Every structure is written in structure tokens, then in C-alpha cells.
Amino acid sequence: MAALLCLLSSCGGSSPGSEANTGTGAFEEPPNVILFVIDTLRADRLGCYGNPANPSPTLDQFAKEGILFERMWAPSPYTATSHASLFTSTYPATHGIWNRQRLDSKDGDIFPALPDSAITLAEVMSELGWETAAIAGGGYVNERRGLAQGFDYFDSHTFGAVNRVGRAIDWIKEDRDFSRPFFMFLHTYEVHYPYLPDEEMINRFDSEYQGPLRKAVSDARIFAEDYIAKFPEKSPIGPVQKQFFKPLFEREDFSDRDKEFVFALYDAEIAIVDREFKKLLQFLKMANLDENTVILVTADHGEELWEHGYFGHHRVWDEVMHIPFLAQIPGGPEGVRRSDSMDLVDVMPSLLKLLEAPIPQAAVGEAINWLQAPAQAVERVHIHQANWPKARDAVRTGETKVHFFPDEEFPPQVFNLAIDSNEANDLAPTNAGQKQIEQANQTLESFLQFSSQLRKTWNLFPVFHGLGSFTSEMRSELEGLGYLDNEED
Ligand SMILES: [Zn+2]
Numbered sequence: 412m413a414a415l416l417c418l419l420s421s422c423g424g425s426s427p428g429s430e431a432n433t434g435t436g437a438f439e440e441p442p443n444v445i446l447f448v449i450d451t452l453r454a455d456r457l458g459c460y461g462n463p464a465n466p467s468p469t470l471d472q473f474a475k476e477g478i479l480f481e482r483m484w485a486p487s488p489y490t491a492t493s494h495a496s497l498f499t500s501t502y503p504a505t506h507g508i509w510n511r512q513r514l515d516s517k518d519g520d521i522f523p524a525l526p527d528s529a530i531t532l533a534e535v536m537s538e539l540g541w542e543t544a545a546i547a548g549g550g551y552v553n554e555r556r557g558l559a560q561g562f563d564y565f566d567s568h569t570f571g572a573v574n575r576v577g578r579a580i581d582w583i584k585e586d587r588d589f590s591r592p593f594f595m596f597l598h599t600y601e602v603h604y605p606y607l608p609d610e611e612m613i614n615r616f617d618s619e620y621q622g623p624l625r626k627a628v629s630d631a632r633i634f635a636e637d638y639i640a641k642f643p644e645k646s647p648i649g650p651v652q653k654q655f656f657k658p659l660f661e662r663e664d665f666s667d668r669d670k671e672f673v674f675a676l677y678d679a680e681i682a683i684v685d686r687e688f689k690k691l692l693q694f695l696k697m698a699n700l701d702e703n704t705v706i707l708v709t710a711d712h713g714e715e716l717w718e719h720g721y722f723g724h725h726r727v728w729d730e731v732m733h734i735p736f737l738a739q740i741p742g743g744p745e746g747v748r749r750s751d752s753m754d755l756v757d758v759m760p761s762l763l764k765l766l767e768a769p770i771p772q773a774a775v776g777e778a779i780n781w782l783q784a785p786a787q788a789v790e791r792v793h794i795h796q797a798n799w800p801k802a803r804d805a806v807r808t809g810e811t812k813v814h815f816f817p818d819e820e821f822p823p824q825v826f827n828l829a830i831d832s833n834e835a836n837d838l839a840p841t842n843a844g845q846k847q848i849e850q851a852n853q854t855l856e857s858f859l860q861f862s863s864q865l866r867k868t869w870n871l872f873p874v875f876h877g878l879g880s881f882t883s884e885m886r887s888e889l890e891g892l893g894y895l896d897n898e899e900d
Pocket residue numbers: 450451489490491711712
């Protein structure tokens with residue numbers, strides 16, 4: 412691991428056992444860290460980000476007692492891609508870990524994995540003495556994608572938020588090494604489609620709807636339970652999507668009322684995660700771990716619910732790019748809402764700065780000051796990247812967002828988010844819009860050049876796996892999650 416340390420900048424280099432001044436008041440002892448990633452959670456559906464349906468009382472209260480970041484952006488709309496950015500503090504243009512890359516060949520798609528040369532957050536934490544554990548949802552968050560690097564324990568076969576939180580609690584209670592602090596990455600596919608909340612939870616959000624989706628959800632839940640009983644190692648998500656939801660979503664008479672019910676289902680799934688998160692917080696309190704555990708809550712991307720005519724997460728509209736970020740730090744700020752602009756790549760350097768730990772030199776994210784936001788708003792640039800056939804990149808500069816599309820038939824679009832947060836009024840036809848496109852294009856070009864250079868400097872070339880090289884177990888896991896038979900993931 413000496414090689415790893417050589418690649419870390421010298422910004423402190425404390426280790427568990429040494430006294431660390433965090434800038435938030437010195438920790439008496441090195442804290443535990445829980446990084447909770449709620450897959451596919453868009454910010455605006457949490458109560459604390461403005462959803463009046465109240466699906467997230469625990470997360471809202473958690474935010475009130477800690478820090479809420481109002482403007483947190485995902486680097487991509489995909490699971491493996493955003494997680495690779497979160498874990499390495501590099502952008503997709505550098506690490507190249509797309510969910511999958513489509514090839515025009517009979518060999519099928521390829522699945523890039525993080526190379527060993529990448530330095531992950533878990534590797535740094537492990538090197539510094541934290542015990543590292545991941546309770547993840549599998550699918551695109553697994554060993555085969557290089558995302559298990561640095562974890563002493565990596566569980567990606569526990570199905571559902573309820574069981575995963577239960578597994579996390581059991582690990583903390585029984586399995587960990589009690590002589591040192593732990594770093595836990597907890598990940599759940601609730602609130603990822605298909606949404607299968609129970610009837611009682613659905614009725615909390617929409618008890619009146621009697622359209623076709625209500626029965627589909629109920630049938631799908633029974634199907635999923637049988638499926639899990641028959642194939643405990645497989646996820647029923649893929650078959651459920653295909654059999655129960657897709658045919659309905661594609662129906663011509665799929666109405667606005669049906670779509671409204673989908674929002675209720677999504678909120679109901681959030682409520683389930685919220686309920687499980689409450690169990691975790693209660694356990695930490697009971698185990699006297701709440702006073703020395705840093706807890707960060709975020710997502711890898713959000714979800715389009717037909718705002719731009721489409722369902723899913725493939726494109727870079729703000730319903731997909733705007734994700735929540737909540738933090739509680741023992742002895743840290745309470746009840747703070749920050750409006751400085753942040754990116755998922757900032758999490759790693761910011762956390763390491765908090766722990767006064769060294770930050771890998773390849774990390775491009777900003778290490779924030781946890782005590783307070785910058786006095787003056789900085790017009791920061793954020794780049795969002797997709798590799799879906801119909802979507803590409805967006806450049807966000809302050810309140811201006813420019814979309815670039817791969818298909819030449821679709822010219823770039825420009826939106827002024829200050830007055831048009833729904834990205835509905837394209838300013839491309841205006842002179843100012845054309846100028847902004849030109850500037851964004853230059854920004855994107857420099858960013859891509861910089862990213863490519865970074866890839867060379869730190870040897871971050873992804874390792875490619877053809878589907879044929881996957882074990883049958885991994886293949887069936889991906890199939891189970893609906894990833895392989897869905898042209899549009
Ligand atoms: Zn995801």
C-alpha cells in the first residue's frame with residue numbers, strides 16, 4: 412500500500428488513533444462513517460426539498476439536525492457511472508465506467524470496470540485504519556465493476572431496503588472489528604423502478620386511484636414474492652418491469668391520472684426507505700454510536716417521471732441530475748441549508764478533509780468547508796454526461812444549462828434555470844442563447860481534453876468485460892434487475 416500513499420497529497424495524514432482537528436471541533440476519537448446512497452432518488456421528492464406529500468419525515472428531521480445541500484448535482488444518470496465518480500472523485504469522461512457501452516458487433520455490449528490503479532474512497536479509509544463494509548444492491552454496484560475495491564466486506568446479495576438495513580445493523584452490532592472505527596457504504600435500489608410498495612403505503616399517498624396500475628402493482632408484488640421464494644439468488648425486478656409495467660407505460664391510453672399514481676408509488680417507496688433509515692438511526696442511538704458517527708445521505712441520480720416526455724434515467728434533465736445531499740457530523744453544524752453548488756465528486760475529498768486524511772491526487776472534486784458555505788457564490792461549472800444513444804452531455808454554468816445531443820438532427824438547447832427550472836423554454840434561437848452554446852461547447856471541449864489527460868496521468872483506463880466473461884450468476888443478476896433486456900437502460 413506504500414504505492415497508494417505516494418499518490419495521496421499531504422494534507423494532514425492523520426490516522427485513527429491520532430487526534431484530528433476537523434475544523435468542526437476535534438473529534439474525540441476517529442468517527443465511524445456511514446455513506447447511504449439511495450439509488451434513483453431525485454431531490455425534489457423529499458419533504459425537505461419541497462415535496463408536500465410528506466414521504467420522508469425521518470430524512471427531513473435528519474436534515475433539520477444537520478446540513479442540507481440544496482444544489483447537489485449528479486455527474487451522470489447511470490448507476491455504475493455515478494458510483495464510480497462518487498468512489499474516485501473523477502468524472503465519467505476520466506474513469507469511463509458507463510453502465511454499459513454499446514458495440515455494433517455480434518459480441519454484444521461491454522461493461523467497463525474500474526482498474527486497480529484507481530484509488531477509491533474505501534481504499535483510502537482502509538489504508539488509514541477504518542474497517543470498511545459495503546451493503547449494496549448489486550446489479551451495477553458490484554465487484555465485477557471494480558466498485559468493491561477497498562472494502563473488507565462487500566455484500567451485494569441482500570434483497571430490498573428492509574433486509575439491507577437489517578444486514579447493516581447486524582454487521583455493526585455483531586460482525587465488525589470493535590477495536591477500530593468503521594466506514595460503511597449502504598446502498599438500496601428502493602426507490603428504483605419498478606415500485607412495489609405495499610397497499611397500506613400506497614394508500615397513504617393515493618387512496619383514490621382505481622386505474623390499471625393499481626392492479627398491476629398488486630399482481631407484481633405477488634409475482635415478486637413467489638419469484639424470490641423460487642429463485643432466492645435472483646432479483647425479480649427485470650421480469651416485473653417487463654411483465655407488469657412496460658406494457659402499461661406503453662399503452663396509448665396511459666393517462667395523466669395514471670402518471671400521477673406513479674408519483675404516488677415513487678413517494679411510497681421513499682416512505683419505505685425513510686422508515687428503514689429511522690430504524691438505522693434508532694439503532695445507532697441505542698448502541699451509543701450516534702455521537703461518533705458521521706452520516707452522509709445522497710443518491711447516484713434521480714428519475715424522469717415524464718416531465719420531458721419520458722420515464723427513466725437516461726438523460727441529463729434536472730429531475731435526473733438534481734440529487735439530495737444531507738449530512739450529520741458529530742459536533743458539526745445543525746439546521747443549516749446551504750446553496751453553494753456541489754457535485755457527487757466532492758463527497759470523497761470533502762469527507763477526507765473532514766477526517767483530516769490525505770486526498771488522492773487524482774481526485775478532482777472540491778473539498779468543502781463543512782462549517783460554512785463560501786461567503787460569495789462562485790459560478791461553478793458542472794458537467795453531466797450520458798452515453799445513451801439519444802442523450803449526451805450538459806454544461807451547467809451558474810444558472811445556465813446547455814444540452815448537447817448525439818444526433819445531429821437535434822441541435823443544442825439552452826435554458827435559464829433561474830426563471831425556467833423545468834427546462835421548458837429553449838433559448839437556443841436567441842442571440843444570447845447561441846453565444847451560450849458556443850461558450851458551453853468550448854467548456855466541454857476543454858473538459859474532455861482535461862479528463863482524457865487525467866486518465867493518462869493516473870492510468871485510469873477502464874477494464875472491459877464482455878458479457879461472455881461474466882459468470883452465469885452475475886449475468887442472471889443483471890438480467891434479474893432488468894438491465895440486459897432493456898434497450899434503454
Ligand atoms: Zn442508480
